[in-house]
Amino acid sequence: MTATVEQPTAPPGARKVTARSLTETVFRVREISIAGCLVLLVLGTWAANHRFLSEQGIKDLLLNASILILLAVGQSVVVLTRNIDLSVGSVVGLSAFACGKFVSGTDRNAVLALLLGIGVGALCGLVSGLLVSFGRVPSLVVTLGMLYIIQGTDYWWAHGQQINAADVPASVLDLGSGSVLGVPYLALIAVAVLAAASYYLRSYRGGRELYAIGSSPEAARLAGIPIRRRILAAYVFSGAVAGFAGALWLARFGTVVADNAHGWELTVVSAVVVGGVAITGGTGSVWGAALGALLLTTVGSVLVVLKVDSFWQSAITGALLLAAISVDRIVTLRMTSALRKRNARHVHQV
Amino acid sequence: MSTKSDLSRFLRWDVAVGILLVAVFATGAGTTEGFATTGNLSFALNDIAEVAIIALPMTLLVVAGEIDLSVASMLGLASAVSGKLWESGWAFETIVPVVLAIGVVGGLLNGWLVTRVGLPSLAVTIGTLTLYRGLASVALGSNAVTDFPETYARWTSDTNTVLGFLPYPFALFIVLAAVTGVVLHATGFGRSLFATGAQEEAAYFSGIRVKRIKLLLFVLTGLLSAFAGIVFTLRYGSARADNGQGFEMLVIASVLLGGVDFDGGKGTLGGAIAGVLLIGLLKNLLILNDVANEVQVIVTGLLLVASVLTPRVIAAALERRHRRAAAAV
Numbered sequence: 001m002t003a004t005v006e007q008p009t010a011p012p013g014a015r016k017v018t019a020r021s022l023t024e025t026v027f028r029v030r031e032i033s034i035a036g037c038l039v040l041l042v043l044g045t046w047a048a049n050h051r052f053l054s055e056q057g058i059k060d061l062l063l064n065a066s067i068l069i070l071l072a073v074g075q076s077v078v079v080l081t082r083n084i085d086l087s088v089g090s091v092v093g094l095s096a097f098a099c100g101k102f103v104s105g106t107d108r109n110a111v112l113a114l115l116l117g118i119g120v121g122a123l124c125g126l127v128s129g130l131l132v133s134f135g136r137v138p139s140l141v142v143t144l145g146m147l148y149i150i151q152g153t154d155y156w157w158a159h160g161q162q163i164n165a166a167d168v169p170a171s172v173l174d175l176g177s178g179s180v181l182g183v184p185y186l187a188l189i190a191v192a193v194l195a196a197a198s199y200y201l202r203s204y205r206g207g208r209e210l211y212a213i214g215s216s217p218e219a220a221r222l223a224g225i226p227i228r229r230r231i232l233a234a235y236v237f238s239g240a241v242a243g244f245a246g247a248l249w250l251a252r253f254g255t256v257v258a259d260n261a262h263g264w265e266l267t268v269v270s271a272v273v274v275g276g277v278a279i280t281g282g283t284g285s286v287w288g289a290a291l292g293a294l295l296l297t298t299v300g301s302v303l304v305v306l307k308v309d310s311f312w313q314s315a316i317t318g319a320l321l322l323a324a325i326s327v328d329r330i331v332t333l334r335m336t337s338a339l340r341k342r343n344a345r346h347v348h349q350v
Numbered sequence: 351m352s353t354k355s356d357l358s359r360f361l362r363w364d365v366a367v368g369i370l371l372v373a374v375f376a377t378g379a380g381t382t383e384g385f386a387t388t389g390n391l392s393f394a395l396n397d398i399a400e401v402a403i404i405a406l407p408m409t410l411l412v413v414a415g416e417i418d419l420s421v422a423s424m425l426g427l428a429s430a431v432s433g434k435l436w437e438s439g440w441a442f443e444t445i446v447p448v449v450l451a452i453g454v455v456g457g458l459l460n461g462w463l464v465t466r467v468g469l470p471s472l473a474v475t476i477g478t479l480t481l482y483r484g485l486a487s488v489a490l491g492s493n494a495v496t497d498f499p500e501t502y503a504r505w506t507s508d509t510n511t512v513l514g515f516l517p518y519p520f521a522l523f524i525v526l527a528a529v530t531g532v533v534l535h536a537t538g539f540g541r542s543l544f545a546t547g548a549q550e551e552a553a554y555f556s557g558i559r560v561k562r563i564k565l566l567l568f569v570l571t572g573l574l575s576a577f578a579g580i581v582f583t584l585r586y587g588s589a590r591a592d593n594g595q596g597f598e599m600l601v602i603a604s605v606l607l608g609g610v611d612f613d614g615g616k617g618t619l620g621g622a623i624a625g626v627l628l629i630g631l632l633k634n635l636l637i638l639n640d641v642a643n644e645v646q647v648i649v650t651g652l653l654l655v656a657s658v659l660t661p662r663v664i665a666a667a668l669e670r671r672h673r674r675a676a677a678a679v
Binding site for chain 2: 084103131134137140145148269273309311315317319322323329330
């Protein structure tokens, strides 16, 4: 193993390696820059108000971010393939209500509720995925339609009814409020899903193929990648994660009404975009998307802590989103042209 | 040969939506008392006036291969600013140009980020969707301004009509639609939109100023969204920061339902208008029949999915038959 690491560095290969490591740094910098913003934001706020980094403060931050992080992970897998899933907000709503209905007034196990949530979500994802991959129709239209269909079904089923925390069994509520060594279960779950998705995307053939499909569908088709099956799988994953998030929503809040997570689809897409996953597919990582979700949540908390008028919250979030994608774009353009110049010079010297 | 081309013309989706529209109207008139009355139709048309107005520039944008999700937020911003200025004693005649100018500036920002910075319009307008709605709530907070005078409010009422059944906002929509239709389907500018949406690079190299055109379309969309904000405010007699929340989805649903291809380059304005009217009439019909709001939402979703799926299913079936016929020969 060590031998293979030490092996390379023949002269022509060396040039290639430096160029590649620079590119790699650029891509790593994308996540580093978001993380840097996050650290600055947190430290700045902490300087202004020390209570922000109290144990309770951090716990609240993690709890608030966990569900959004989960959804961002699911969404980025779909966005990588150059598609989009606008139905996630309504899937969370439907799954939260289904789980609430299932456990309320009983002492059913939390695990069953989670499985039910995942099942409901995966089913919704399956329908969207089939329409997109086998119907070959634009994903924006299909998932916008699914948003209405799922939301309508949820409203129709709930019929103004509400699930109350008092009826939800303790095992479910414990999942939402409990913690290990001060870290909430929800945050641990989010990180576990994040790590698993990241590992799959990085190290498995299926994961790499999702990037290939997003970068160039035509090339992916010619390379014999089963595009339809991969896209279908991405949607089922996104749906299952959203359903899971719905079950966790019930665990976290206990109270569930029909329009839970209404409008969240755009927040999730924002998080993914801020996190450096290109909406045109093929680039980005789930870590970036999760950092994007954490950043958006933190901005919300910071504005509260700094006592900024709540009316400003949405305006500031929107401005930050625009700034983030613009800066990212400009940096990428600069880097690409710098790299091109560098490589041109090398060629010249050779 | 001629029967086949007739068949394929009949199978064009925008024509099918038009037929569906007539069918819905006939069904409504036949089964539902009070549906085909001038009073009800005036009400139904007035009720979709803002969505219809915004759908016009949105059609042009989608044809040119872009999208604007910030339209409803711009509507809300226009409404909030109108309310704020009215509250602080401005004359309505001064408020209107100021609000329209805000629409132009908002559209310029969208267009600039898309065409100059080179960002995808979906990402940009999700950002400005959040930004403009935020600015609306900064302008007006959670207040509602409701004391608009009768002289202005009357203009948007569904009982105050042209030709006995057309409410003013909808009559205005018809004028705008006629202009848009001519521009899109009978001018070189309109053709360049289709060219841009179908193959941007090819359009650019054949001398079409792709970026300038897109910038213009975003400005137009901002302007008309702000105008729709004024109409909305007067029609409900209420300026609020959250006015028209979620309308962006409804506008896009209507345009796509009318057969305008989301990938750009294909579609007709007639189809888009038929899509708007179909959603509006269906909603009215369902309300008159006491069908629950939830079911209306589901119907909209099903229509949308069907609108993209059906043409492809038909095309696939036709192709298969064609291939089989060719194989038989």
